[in-house]
Amino acid sequence: MAVKSKRIRLFVKPYCGWCHKAVRWLDQQGAEYETVDVIADEAAYDEMIRLSGQDLAPVIDVDGAILADFGPEELARFWKDLNHE
Numbered sequence: 036m037a038v039k040s041k042r043i044r045l046f047v048k049p050y051c052g053w054c055h056k057a058v059r060w061l062d063q064q065g066a067e068y069e070t071v072d073v074i075a076d077e078a079a080y081d082e083m084i085r086l087s088g089q090d091l092a093p094v095i096d097v098d099g100a101i102l103a104d105f106g107p108e109e110l111a112r113f114w115k116d117l118n119h120e
Contacts, residue, residue: 041117043068046083046094049075053106054093060107064114068095 045068046060047054061068071093074081080090087094087103094103095110102113 041098041100042096044071044096045069046071046073046079046086046092046096048073048092051092053104056107057093057095057105057110060110 038104043061043066045054045057047058047070049072058070071079071083073083083092083094084090086096086101089120091104093105094101094104095113097113097117100113100117101107
């Protein structure tokens with residue numbers, strides 16, 4: 036069974052504790068992802084709001100599936116659901 040490579044972007048704010056937890060969780064899973072700093076990049080901030088409907092971070096975009104303003108437990112459930120489609 037072939038595993039489809041997913042495009043994963045994690046929208047973060049540098050001072051956000053939940054964002055640091057999300058990075059740590061993804062790293063523990065061995066996930067390859069792009070970190071997008073929405074404070075340094077205004078266009079990325081606007082995109083995060085457009086995708087999630089809010090200005091809270093973190094927001095993860097996995098091939099268009101969006102999870103916003105989450106902690107590690109929500110991320111684990113989201114990740115599990117994505118990988119059992």
